[in-house]
Amino acid sequence: MNWKxxxxxxxxxxxxxxxxxxxxxxxxxxxxxxxxxxxxxxxxDTDEQDADKQDADEQVLSINIxxxxxxxxxxxxxxxTSSAVLDQVFEGLTRVNQEGNPEPAMxxxxxxxxxxxxxxxxxxxxxxxxxxxxxxxxxxxYAWKWVLDPENADTDYAYQLYPIKGAEDAxxxxxxxxxxxxxxxxxxxxxxxxEQPTDYFLELTAFHTYYPVNESVVEGNDKWALDVSEDYVSxxxxxxxxxxxxxxxxIEKNEDYWDADTVKLETIxxxxxxxxxxxxxxxENGELDWVGDPIDKIPLAAIPAMKDSGELHISDxxxxxxxxxxxxxxxxxxxxxxxxxxxxxxxQGIVENISKGEQKxxxxxxxxxxxxxxxxxxxxxxDVELAKEHLAKGLxxxxxxxxxxxxxxxxxxxxxxxxxxxxxDMWKKNLEVDVELNNEEWNVYLDxxxxxxxxxxxxxxxxxxxxxxxxxxxxxxxxxxxxxNWESKDYQELLKASRGELDSDKxxxxxxxxxxxxxxxxxxxxxxxxxxxxxxxxHVKGIEVSPVGSFQLKWGYIEVE
Amino acid sequence: xxxxxxxxxxxIVISLFFIVTITFFLMRLAPGGPFASERKLPPKIEExxxxxxxxxxxxxxxxIDYLTRVAKWDFGPSFKYVGQSVNDIIGRSFPYSxxxxxxxxxxxxxxxxxxxxxxxxxxxxxGDYMAMVIAVLGISVxxxxxxxxxxxxxALKLQLFPIAKxxxxxxxxxxxxxxxxxxLAFIARLMRSSMLxxxxxxxxxxxxxxxxxxxxxIYRHGIRxxxxxxxxxxxxxxxxxxxxxxxxxxxxxIPGLGNEFxxxxxxxxxxxxMGTTVFFSVLLLVSILIVDIIYSFIDPRIKxxxxxxxQ
Numbered sequence: 001m002n003w004k005x006x007x008x009x010x011x012x013x014x015x016x017x018x019x020x021x022x023x024x025x026x027x028x029x030x031x032x033x034x035x036x037x038x039x040x041x042x043x044x045d046t047d048e049q050d051a052d053k054q055d056a057d058e059q060v061l062s063i064n065i066x067x068x069x070x071x072x073x074x075x076x077x078x079x080x081t082s083s084a085v086l087d088q089v090f091e092g093l094t095r096v097n098q099e100g101n102p103e104p105a106m107x108x109x110x111x112x113x114x115x116x117x118x119x120x121x122x123x124x125x126x127x128x129x130x131x132x133x134x135x136x137x138x139x140x141x142y143a144w145k146w147v148l149d150p151e152n153a154d155t156d157y158a159y160q161l162y163p164i165k166g167a168e169d170a171x172x173x174x175x176x177x178x179x180x181x182x183x184x185x186x187x188x189x190x191x192x193x194x195e196q197p198t199d200y201f202l203e204l205t206a207f208h209t210y211y212p213v214n215e216s217v218v219e220g221n222d223k224w225a226l227d228v229s230e231d232y233v234s235x236x237x238x239x240x241x242x243x244x245x246x247x248x249x250x251i252e253k254n255e256d257y258w259d260a261d262t263v264k265l266e267t268i269x270x271x272x273x274x275x276x277x278x279x280x281x282x283x284e285n286g287e288l289d290w291v292g293d294p295i296d297k298i299p300l301a302a303i304p305a306m307k308d309s310g311e312l313h314i315s316d317x318x319x320x321x322x323x324x325x326x327x328x329x330x331x332x333x334x335x336x337x338x339x340x341x342x343x344x345x346x347x348q349g350i351v352e353n354i355s356k357g358e359q360k361x362x363x364x365x366x367x368x369x370x371x372x373x374x375x376x377x378x379x380x381x382x383d384v385e386l387a388k389e390h391l392a393k394g395l396x397x398x399x400x401x402x403x404x405x406x407x408x409x410x411x412x413x414x415x416x417x418x419x420x421x422x423x424x425d426m427w428k429k430n431l432e433v434d435v436e437l438n439n440e441e442w443n444v445y446l447d448x449x450x451x452x453x454x455x456x457x458x459x460x461x462x463x464x465x466x467x468x469x470x471x472x473x474x475x476x477x478x479x480x481x482x483x484x485n486w487e488s489k490d491y492q493e494l495l496k497a498s499r500g501e502l503d504s505d506k507x508x509x510x511x512x513x514x515x516x517x518x519x520x521x522x523x524x525x526x527x528x529x530x531x532x533x534x535x536x537x538x539h540v541k542g543i544e545v546s547p548v549g550s551f552q553l554k555w556g557y558i559e560v561e
Numbered sequence: 562x563x564x565x566x567x568x569x570x571x572x573i574v575i576s577l578f579f580i581v582t583i584t585f586f587l588m589r590l591a592p593g594g595p596f597a598s599e600r601k602l603p604p605k606i607e608e609x610x611x612x613x614x615x616x617x618x619x620x621x622x623x624x625i626d627y628l629t630r631v632a633k634w635d636f637g638p639s640f641k642y643v644g645q646s647v648n649d650i651i652g653r654s655f656p657y658s659x660x661x662x663x664x665x666x667x668x669x670x671x672x673x674x675x676x677x678x679x680x681x682x683x684x685x686x687x688g689d690y691m692a693m694v695i696a697v698l699g700i701s702v703x704x705x706x707x708x709x710x711x712x713x714x715x716a717l718k719l720q721l722f723p724i725a726k727x728x729x730x731x732x733x734x735x736x737x738x739x740x741x742x743x744x745l746a747f748i749a750r751l752m753r754s755s756m757l758x759x760x761x762x763x764x765x766x767x768x769x770x771x772x773x774x775x776x777x778x779i780y781r782h783g784i785r786x787x788x789x790x791x792x793x794x795x796x797x798x799x800x801x802x803x804x805x806x807x808x809x810x811x812x813x814x815i816p817g818l819g820n821e822f823x824x825x826x827x828x829x830x831x832x833x834x835m836g837t838t839v840f841f842s843v844l845l846l847v848s849i850l851i852v853d854i855i856y857s858f859i860d861p862r863i864k865x866x867x868x869x870x871x872q
Contacts, residue, residue: 071643153614245645245650274814459599
C-alpha cells in the first residue's frame with residue numbers, strides 16, 4: 001500500500017537527477033560556461049560585478065544574433081544571421097571598412113585592367129588559416145568553383161558569382177567549370193576575368209559567397225562547417241570557439257590574423273534570443289552591449305521612449321519599402337491611375353506616427369546612400385491635388401466614372417498592417433476608393449505575388465552592396481523579384497548601356513536616367529527608405545553599421561575607464 | 562495487463578500512421594516551399610535544389626520514401642539548417658523542453674494539490690478565498706503575459722533571477738513558473754472540489770468518530786481518495802505543457818523543441834515539420850498510455866484487464 005509514497009519519491013528523484021545531468025553535461029560540452037555557473041546559485045549582482053570586471057581587464061562584447069545561423073559555410077549561407085558570424089571569422093579579398101567602402105583585405109594589391117574586365121589580386125604573404133596553413137589563391141578558386149558546381153546542394157547564392165565570366169553557364173547551362181574566368185597564376189596571384197565591366201566588383205569580393213575555404217581541410221569533408229571542430233578552419237579577425245546550437249556562439253580573437261594588431265576585442269558572445277522584448281530587457285540589464293539592427297530589432301513600442309532618452313542610434317539603410325502594383329490588372333495598367341495612388345500617400349505621416357524609426361519618405365526608387373538626390377525625390381509627398389488630376393485623366397482613359405474596389409495585400413505583421421490601414425484611409429479620403437485589406441502568411445503571400453494574384457502588394461528590397469544597379473536591375477525583366485509585370489525596352493537599353501560604361505561618373509548619369517524613366521512610369525508606389533535603429537552601451541566603440549548592413553566587429557573595442 | 566499494453570501499442574502505431582499521412586499531405590498542400598524567400602532564386606538554381614532534395618519526385622514516391630524513413634526513425638536533413646539532420650535538431654532541443662516541462666508539471670502538481678487541499682480544509686474561510694483567487698488568476702492570465710511580468714519584476718527589478726536563457730537551475734525557475742501557472746490553477750480547483758466531496762463522505766465521518774487526528778484523517782483518507790481526478794488530468798496536462806511551451810521558450814530564449822516545432826511551419830521546413838510532429842505524437846500517445854496504466858494502480862476500482870476477462 002505504500003507504493004504511492006514510492007511513486008512520489010521516484011518522481012522527485014527523477015526530476016532532480018535530470019537537472020543534475022543537465023547541469024553536468026553543460027559543463028562538458030561548453031568550453032566556457034562560467035557565466036552560467038555564476039548564475040546557478042548566486043544572484044544577479046555577481047553577474048554585474050563580473051561584467052564590470054570584464055570591462056576593466058577584458059575586451060568582451062555581447063551581442064544578440066537572434067536565431068540559429070542556418071549555415072556557417074560561406075558557400076551555402078544566404079542570410080544576415082549567418083553573415084553576421086561569417087563576416088567576423090572569415091575574410092574575403094576585400095573587406096568593407098568603417099566608411100562603408102571596400103578596402104584590400106586578403107589581397108594586399110589589386111590591379112584592374114583598363115577595360116575593367118581583368119582583376120589581378122595579390123594575396124598577402126602573411127595571410128594564414130587558423131590551422132597555420134597559408135591562404136592561397138587556390139583556396140579562393142576552390143571555394144568559388146565549389147559554389148558554382150551544380151552538384152552541390154544549398155548553393156543558392158551562386159548567382160552572386162555571376163559577374164565572373166562563364167559562372168552562370170557553369171551553374172545553369174552545363175558549361176564547364178574549367179571555362180570559368182578564375183585563374184590561379186601562382187600561390188599568391190589570383191586573376192579573375194569578368195563577363196562585363198562591373199563597377200562594384202570589389203564590394204562583391206567582400207561578400208561571404210566570395211570568401212575562401214581551406215581546400216586541404218574541406219576537400220571531401222562536407223560536414224566541416226556543421227560544428228566547431230579542428231576542421232572548422234577560417235581566416236578572419238576572429239575564430240569560432242563554441243557553437244551551442246540555438247543558444248550561443250562564442251568567437252575569440254585570432255592571433256594569427258594578418259592585422260591582429262588592429263583587433264582589440266578578445267571575445268564576442270553571440271546570444272540567440274528570438275524575442276525582441278527579452279533582448280531589450282537583457283540589454284537594459286547589462287547582459288547585452290548592443291540591441292537592435294542590423295541583426296535584431298528593437299520593439300516598435302520601445303522606440304519613442306528610447307529616442308527620448310537619447311540612447312537610440314539611427315542610420316541610413318540602403319533599402320526601400322514599397323507597394324508593388326500589378327500591371328496585369330486592368331486598372332493599374334494605366335499610368336495615371338498608378339500615379340494617383342502613389343501621389344496620395346502621406347509618407348511623412350506614416351514615418352512619424354507608425355514606423356517611428358526616422359525612415360525617410362521615398363519619392364524615388366534608389367536610396368539616398370546611392371543617389372543623394374533621392375532625399376527629395378521626383379514628386380511631392382502627399383500631393384493630393386495632382387493625384388486628383390491624374391485620377392480624373394486615368395478614369396477618362398479607362399472610361400470609368402469611379403474607381404472600383406481595390407485589394408491591398410500584405411504579409412502578416414504588426415507594422416505592415418498599421419501602414420496598410422493608414423494608406424487605406426488616405427486613399428479613401430483622397431481618391432474616394434474602397435480599399436479591401438488582405439493579409440496572408442509570409443509563404444502564402446510570396447506565392448500570391450509570384451503568381452500575379454494581387455492588385456497592390458507590400459514588399460521591400462534591401463541592397464546587397466551599395467550600388468544603384470541593385471535597385472534598377474530589379475525591374476529589368478518580368479519575373480524574379482519584379483512582381484509588377486512591368487518591363488520597358490528603353491529601360492533595358494539604359495541598363496545595358498550602364499554595364500558597358502567604364503567611366504564611373506558617366507555610368508551614374510546613365511543609371512540616373514534609368515531611374516527618371518522608371519519614376520515617370522511609376523510601376524510601384526514607394527513608401528519609405530529603411531533606416532537602422534539600434535542602441536549600444538557607452539563603452540562600446542568603433543562599430544559602425546554600413547548602409548548595406550554589414551556588421552564589422554573587427555574595429556570594435558570596449559573603452560576602459 | 563501485458564496483453565492490454567500490446568493492444569494499446571498497436572493503436573498507437575495506427576494513430577501514428579494516420580498522423581504522418583495527414584500531416585504529410587496537409588503540409589504539401591500549403592502554399593509556398595522551403596526555398597521561397599523575399600529574394601527569389603534564379604529558376605534554374607531552385608530547380609537544382611528541388612532535384613537534390615527530392616522534391617521533384619511524384620508525390621506518392623516522396624510519401625512512401627518518407628514512411629519508410631519514419632519507420633526507421635530517420636527524419637532526414639533539415640531544409641533550412643544546412644547539413645543538420647532533423648534527428649540532431651530533436652536530440653539537442655528536446656532535453657531543454659523536457660526539463661522545463663517536468664519542472665512545470667512538478668510545480669503544478671505540488672503547489673496545485675497543496676492549494677486545493679488548503680482551500681477545501683478552510684472551506685469558505687480566508688485560506689479558501691486566498692487559494693481560489695490565486696487559481697482564478699492563474700487560469701485567466703495567459704502564460705506569455707505572466708512570463709513578461711515575472712521577467713520584469715523578478716529579473717529586471719529585483720534582480721533575483723536571470724532574465725532569459727537556460728544555463729543553470731536558476732534560469733529555469735521563471736519559465737517553469739510561467740508554464741506551470743495555468744495547469745497549477747486548474748489542478749487546485751480540481752483538487753478542491755474533489756477534496757470537498759471526500760471530506761463530506763461517510764468514511765471521513767467514521768474516521769473522525771473513531772477519534773483519529775485531523776492530520777491522519779486528511780492525509781490517509783482524504784487526499785489519497787481526492788487525488789484521483791488529478792491523476793487522470795496528467796495526460797492532458799502533458800499535452801498542455803508540451804504545446805504551450807513554445808511561447809515560453811521564445812520569451813525566455815530557451816533553445817527547446819516547442820519553438821522549433823512552430824518555426825518549422827513558418828519556414829516550410831518540411832522534414833522538421835514532419836519530424837517534430839511525429840516525435841510529439843509519439844510522446845503524447847505514450848504519456849497517455851502511461852497515465853492510464855498508473856491510474857489502474859491507484860484506483861483499484863479500475864481494472865484494465867477486466868474487459869478481456871469478462872468476454
